[in-house]
Amino acid sequence: MDINVNDRLGLINSYMILAYCYLLPGLRFLIAASKLWAKPLGLNEPGQTRGSPVTRTR
Numbered sequence: 001m002d003i004n005v006n007d008r009l010g011l012i013n014s015y016m017i018l019a020y021c022y023l024l025p026g027l028r029f030l031i032a033a034s035k036l037w038a039k040p041l042g043l044n045e046p047g048q049t050r051g052s053p054v055t056r057t058r
Helices: 008-023 027-038
Strands: none
Touching (some): 008 027
């Protein structure tokens, strides 16, 4: 679940991804697999935590 405050692009982006998933049913699996891959690497962090950057680089 995502919570957006004063950010309409987040909601629009969610609707766009949903529309893509209706067009390409296999996309749901690809998105889930990529999230499972990214989470242990710390790449699936939605925001900052104690001074770390939003996106980590290697």
